Amino acid sequence: METGLIFPSAGGIAGAALAAPLLSGVINRTKAVFAGRQGQPLLQAYHDIIKLLGKGAVYSRTTTWVFRAGPIIQFSCAALALALLPMGFQPALLAFPGDFICLAGLLALMRFFLMTAALDTGSSFEGMGASREAAFSALAEPVFLLSLAVLARLTGALSLSGMASRLALHPAEGSGPVLVLTTLALFVVLLAENARVPVDDPNTHLELTMIHEVMALDHGGPDLAFIQYAAQLKLWIMGILVVNALGLGGRGGWACAGGMAALAVLIGIVESTMARLRLLRVPQLMIGAGALSLLALLLTLVRP
């Protein structure tokens, strides 16, 4: 890769790393407006992370190195995945054919260490959360890969950067319905993978219903800060994929940022207007999303 390209894309990564916690601020503000409350400050997530980083960590005697390694590995996976992501005009720092599979792999590795760290505590509640996370992500991952496969097939590009620039600049004729279906499927995956409302409630603190939150219960201090920050980066990553699928990503930094802000508001609206699904109904939602992406794939396959 030319050196001229590296610095601007590194700038995109730095921007994403700085702006990722802001997404949850926008989501919370939207929810507050819907509920008629004033809500927490937009920058609350930054304050939380700084506060947590200043604290000490407490480790239970039942935990091993797996528990301590978990947060670091999750954060590294999220940061590496960020390098694979095209943002704005810039191609990704690392762009190669098939990098979307690498991205899915990094996200899976991140989830794996979140779950093993939760299991390592020996708490039955954390085990429950880990088992739910495993069950639902097993359903979400095929949908994620299928949707990206549809985009690859539609654009003929095998790297995320190629897909983003072709979707923005040379969209295939008559590909509108396919793109809408794929974006919808990706959006459902985003909600499911990031512990958002129809699947998991980020505000709940009842162990019997939590999924993501319950796995971080025994982490404290800097460890919790890393887990929260990694989760925010993950939300950013999936959000960029949705924005790119709509063709907004390749039109410059402002279009990309505007798309992300609109997405955060949309997530806030979904959270304010929908109730969490019963756990038994979640597979139905994921299979519905899978049906959408399969339909999109079939439609791209029969294109003349």
Next chain:
Amino acid sequence: MSAWSELILILVILTNLLLVGGNRLTGLIRFAAVQGLLAGLLPLLVHSHAITARLIFLAALAVALKGVAFPLLLGRALREADIRREVEPFVGSELSTFLGISLLAFSFWLSEWLGIAQAGWLRLMLPVGFFTMMTGLFLIISRHKALTQVLGYLVMENGIFLLGVALVGEVPFIVELGVLLDAFVAVFVMGIAIHHINREFNHMDVHLMARLKE
């Protein structure tokens, strides 16, 4: 024009998937109504270069019957029977959605294999017609409630209608009128039948009626 008919066909596919995956009966009636509406509007888009009074009349009749009259009749039958959802269908909702997508793939393959799939809007029209017919059949064989089976019959009629538009183009006026009238009478009679079945047996689970043979 072709973009609009493509959009309508994709929406028909989505209503099929919703019909197969859903289990709330009011929702199912609504999806079937939307599908009838879409199918009724399609001939107007397909023949948009030569819209005649006859075409408009038939489309209006189809929309009025399938989009308004049938849902009202079936909704009334549902209210009288006082049931809400399809409990424990023979094939569960998740498996049904998956089978629905498989049926769609099969329909694409079938129209390819038959060698009558053509370029342009026909490329989607024929498979969607097959898919809608198969969805109707699937609903009829995989659900307990008489009402869902009536919906399956209606969906199948929509599928035959789509196939007709795809293959024949212009069906004679009197034939189309006759089909619509038949469908209307059938839904009317079935609505009454559902009512009577429900009053007689306090349920409308079709599989429980196998006992009546003895």
